[in-house]
Amino acid sequence: xxxxxxxxxxxxxxxxxxxxxxxxxxxxxxxxxxxxxxxxxxxxxxxxxxxxxxxxxxxxxxxxxxxxxxxxxxxxxxxxxxxxxxxxxxxxxxxxxxxxxxxxxxxxxxxxxxxxxxxxxxxxxxxxxxxxxxxxxxxxxxxxxxxxxxxxxxxxxxxxxxxxxxxxxxxxxxxxxxxxxxxxxxxxxxxxxxxxxxxxxxxxxxxxxxxxxxxxxxxxxxxxxxxxxxxxxxxxxxxxxxxxxxxxxxxxxxxxxxxxxxxxxxxxxxxxxxxxxxxxxxxxxxxxxxxxxxxxxxxxxxxxxxxxxxxxxxxxxxxxxxxxxxxxxxxxxxxxxxxxxxxxxxxxxxxxxxxxxxxxxxxxxxxxxxxxxxxxxxxxxxxxxxxxxxxxxxxxxxxxxxxxxxxxxxxxxxxxxxxxxxxxxxxxxxxxxxxxxxxxxxxxxxxxxxxxxxxxxxxxxxxxxxxxxxxxxxxxxxxxxxxxxxxxxxxxxxxxx
Ligand SMILES: [Zn+2]
Numbered sequence: 001x002x003x004x005x006x007x008x009x010x011x012x013x014x015x016x017x018x019x020x021x022x023x024x025x026x027x028x029x030x031x032x033x034x035x036x037x038x039x040x041x042x043x044x045x046x047x048x049x050x051x052x053x054x055x056x057x058x059x060x061x062x063x064x065x066x067x068x069x070x071x072x073x074x075x076x077x078x079x080x081x082x083x084x085x086x087x088x089x090x091x092x093x094x095x096x097x098x099x100x101x102x103x104x105x106x107x108x109x110x111x112x113x114x115x116x117x118x119x120x121x122x123x124x125x126x127x128x129x130x131x132x133x134x135x136x137x138x139x140x141x142x143x144x145x146x147x148x149x150x151x152x153x154x155x156x157x158x159x160x161x162x163x164x165x166x167x168x169x170x171x172x173x174x175x176x177x178x179x180x181x182x183x184x185x186x187x188x189x190x191x192x193x194x195x196x197x198x199x200x201x202x203x204x205x206x207x208x209x210x211x212x213x214x215x216x217x218x219x220x221x222x223x224x225x226x227x228x229x230x231x232x233x234x235x236x237x238x239x240x241x242x243x244x245x246x247x248x249x250x251x252x253x254x255x256x257x258x259x260x261x262x263x264x265x266x267x268x269x270x271x272x273x274x275x276x277x278x279x280x281x282x283x284x285x286x287x288x289x290x291x292x293x294x295x296x297x298x299x300x301x302x303x304x305x306x307x308x309x310x311x312x313x314x315x316x317x318x319x320x321x322x323x324x325x326x327x328x329x330x331x332x333x334x335x336x337x338x339x340x341x342x343x344x345x346x347x348x349x350x351x352x353x354x355x356x357x358x359x360x361x362x363x364x365x366x367x368x369x370x371x372x373x374x375x376x377x378x379x380x381x382x383x384x385x386x387x388x389x390x391x392x393x394x395x396x397x398x399x400x401x402x403x404x405x406x407x408x409x410x411x412x413x414x415x416x417x418x419x420x421x422x423x424x425x426x427x428x429x430x431x432x433x434x435x436x437x438x439x440x441x442x443x444x445x446x447x448x449x450x451x452x453x454x455x456x457x458x459x460x461x462x463x464x465x466x467x468x469x470x471x472x473x474x475x476x477x478x479x480x481x482x483x484x485x486x487x488x489x490x491x492x493x494x495x496x497x
Contacts, residue, residue: 016311176250
């Protein structure tokens with residue numbers, strides 16, 4: 001393998017709460033592997049996503065562009081078209097590219113898999129049915145490039161339809177019942193129903209067999225999305241915790257729909273239970289990331305690998321009075337972990353205060369792959385950011401309620417949730433501009449996250465930045481709904497409701 005072309009592996013943890021990841025986490029015992037990994041990596045403590053939900057953020061990671069540049073967001077379109085991705089770029093430099101996503105949004109329909117040589121994505125039932133045997137029964141995942149959902153078999157379509165209509169809400173309100181039912185089924189069927197704690201448990205094996213199929217001399221680029229930290233949170237094995245804890249956590253209500261329409265608002269006990277469930281899921285993600293690095297070691301690729309762990313967005317568990325993600329602008333949604341282990345553990349242990357964004361992953365990959373820097377990209381190489389602050393601040397978009405005809409929301413609730421704004425992440429805080437009204441607000445750093453005060457962001461907001469925000473807002477105001485926009489009901493069912 002050419003020493004000039006390192007492998008590049010990016011793990012995107014869906015719903016990554018920065019306060020629960022190192023170095024901010026107050027419970028490092030939840031993430032022992034990430035805590036060790038951080039010591040041999042560069043950690044960016046002021047890193048931001050470009051969005052508060054999955055699709056725009058993944059499109060930004062793949063294209064190195066902001067949502068108003070690549071056009072994938074709730075006020076425009078849901079499919080990435082006519083943009084060169086980091087996969088296209090690196091394949092032209094001799095790389096082999098794979099995209100493995102537990103999140104079903106990252107599929108052919110969203111255009112995210114187009115540049116990869118090999119792509120697999122999860123399906124919605126996998127959020128509820130965490131069984132290796134069922135994955136195999138439904139022939140998950142595909143073994144060739146392309147999606148298995150191109151031609152779903154009949155049984156799978158029936159199950160998918162049932163869970164979309166009934167499964168999501170039921171598991172969200174009664175996780176104990178769902179978990180119990182799965183355990184009984186597992187016991188009754190013995191080895192025929194192999195229960196797994198993980199969403200899309202096929203990811204590691206599929207990655208390993210894909211790497212094994214590549215020639216030794218070919219560098220690889222692989223993006224992996226892990227969805228365990230996404231709601232609904234199923235309970236974890238009572239073997240590891242007491243039956244009493246399991247029973248107690250089973251009272252957690254995660255009913256997104258009731259929260260949206262104000263039929264239910266979570267109290268402090270609900271939030272505490274949800275957080276405990278989240279941490280249980282994060283502990284599994286920590287183990288899965290360890291397994292991914294072990295796979296790279298096994299294939300003798302680990303030392304010469306740029307390995308990045310980040311999030312597509314955060315997850316709110318009561319911060320700012322909000323649950324889960326999407327809709328509104330918030331620091332707890334746009335701030336993400338960013339741990340960058342460079343080949344040969346270069347610059348290990350460095351903690352960088354300069355602000356960074358998920359759009360910086362593309363130029364970093366390009367630089368390490370030996371490509372010519374692309375000046376039309378707004379991002380900066382993360383290696384450059386270790387020693388020098390960027391020239392312009394980083395931004396993120398809140399696209400509010402993506403579909404205007406949301407059937408469940410009353411007008412007041414819709415008004416509150418439909419926050420269409422851009423944020424500029426600047427020194428001591430965040431400047432938010434409402435795109436419809438032009439109203440500007442300032443939020444001090446850490447005001448919503450309370451405990452999170454890692455460092456100051458050394459960027460001032462000057463006249464140039466304000467005029468840049470004006471330009472972005474005018475551009476977004478004129479955006480029309482794209483022709484391939486999913487209907488609201490489809491979107492809701494896509495979330496399992
Ligand atoms: Zn996501």
